[in-house]
Amino acid sequence: MTDAASLSSPIFTRSDRLKLGVFHMNCTGGATPSTAEGGINPLEWSQQVRIAQLADRAGFDAFIPIARWRGYGGPSKFNDEQYEAIPWAAAISALTERIAVFATAHVPLIHPVRLAKEVATLDHISGGRFCLNVVAGWNQRELDMFGVELIPHDERYTVAGEWIRFLEKLWVETEEFDFDGTYFRSKGALSDPKPIQRPRVPIMSAGSSPAGVAFAAEYADICFAVADSPETLQPLVARIKDAAAERGRTVEVWTQVGVICGDTEDDVTRRYDHIVREHGDVEAVTNQMTMLMGGGGKTLDYKLDPAMLERMMAMQHSYQLFGTPEQIVKKMQQLADIGVDGMSMIWPDYETGIARFRDAVIPLAVQAGLRSAG
Template sequence: MTNPMHGPNRFKLGIFSANADGGLTLTKVPERWPAKWGEIVEVAQMADRAGIEFFLPIARWKGYRGETNSRQHSYETFTFAAALAGVTKNIALFSTVHVPMVHPVFAAKALATVDQASNGRAGLNVVAGWNPEEFALFGLDKVDSPYDQAAEWIDIITRLHTGESFDFKGKYYDLKGAVSQPGPVQDPRPVVLNAAFSPPGRNFAANHADFLFTTFSSIEAGADTITDIRARAATTGRDVGVYTTTHVVCRPTRAEAEAYYERYTVTEVDAEALDHLATAREKHTQSHDEATYRLYRQRFAGGAGTYPLVGTPNEIADQMIRMAEAGFAGTTVSFVNFKDDMPFFLGKVLPLLKEAGLRE
């Protein structure tokens, strides 16, 4: 089968972060996502039946402290994707991998295993790594040029997926007789995406990824990123699609949506966890533009700095239409509680996107 990331819909959708407790939120509301396996399966199957293109987990090894210690409870993403391959039919299943924590020979075999088990639905989300607490957990030091390491890493995986044996000597890896079989179903390798905002991250995506995921402070500002990444990719003769990422509160009325957003991001926010995350990300990563850090503390409580879609189905569909018009190939969505919140979103917003010609 064709990986759904290459499917016909003009504006594609992915479910993001359901493998971790709290999802992307930093809230204390009792209905916050518990990331129980049985409910994750229900959500994956719900998305699969609705025609959602992909299921994207986050890679987390330590929580963000505070009362909830959000994301401490999370599932490792290769085994997560492999397990979901057996209970879904069509949806693409990504594994999110921190390059320094996972050796490329292991990653190549694990990714090919997921691709075989899912009949060509595997995807790889490459993260160069940024969190010093997680580096310390593995006994690692953060490298000076993480995207240089990531470039060696993905090159090795791509060569391993040919099935041929080779030696490799680089700055970060020294391999003798490297080989991995079986290879993936997808040729030459499964779909690769990279989430980045910084120039080095964009250069990596232009050279090695099929899709770049990026954030923005406004939809209009995001269009500049699309222009930039297309220009970078053009110099390498490649075509790289650009996605964004959002958190969603979809309700019958705007008043209901705004009231709930205020409740879970302000009234019942886990302030200690929020402070820890925002400070750490601004200090150690360039995954967001400066305006997001400066102006949108609520966005970090609501969805780790992603763009908020808060309102009625019509309002949310209208914003997604604007994203498509700006040139985005699609977006991820996350919720306070995936199982409770997704049915209304899928039932009300997807038909509007179909009417707008963005989805079949």
């Protein structure tokens, strides 16, 4: 049975206690619905290249895009423009040297035969640095664009499990085969070349529901778990790792963090107020929350909680890694102590944020034993 400990991927061969990923940068606004200056608005390829190469040279471990086809509007045009994750990953792979490059694929929207070939191609372009983020499907408005039905929640993971099994067979079988599943059927299936990484590329999935955790424990190497404090995250981390151990597997847990680093606490507060309270895009976040809470794009008949709206404007309800460099490293230590293996990181301004993290935070993280000096 494949698990993270048995994969040859460079993302698992480093000795860092806490891995660093750059997340959600391939859409307008990134993960910060705000009209404040800086950030990713408009969406420009030259900026994506600068961010990728900056993170690569700074020693970050992963570059993780989202897959999105519709945004949330508002004055900031939040996520209204998106670079599609698979061709994006191919180009970024060719322009970087050591960082692992993910692409995100939604199970209902891409057939395993096609994706098997695309993944192998990406792994060859990257020299064995490619990783796959698997999403079972959830966004009704986007699926409507493809004419695809959103099936019941738990069944989505059943479909995704068969999808993964089909992919893995395509990556290892050297002779053509028939696949006769409940959801996928194929005659004379074959895919060459195979990925460089053996026995397959690393797989990430997200989910905190029982079905999502079970899927990650069975098929993923990294589970993406979101919570706003170590106290709420710790039991989820334990539940995911225990579920994997019950299956004889090892799964890393990464969490989503938003970063605002300042010289002083007052500096951080001023920047937060400017980005979130003065320029936060309430309209875009209201549209997003309406969709997430089942409104289907229609107006809900109750008022959305202002505190929740603010947390969504503050980098999508991420764990808030806000503070001075010393405070940020202390919070990173807390995450590592509860079993978190990696952080998928978001900044209001990725270029200045990554550069400051490289210069001010990483040296302290090395001293704290969270990162290696190399």
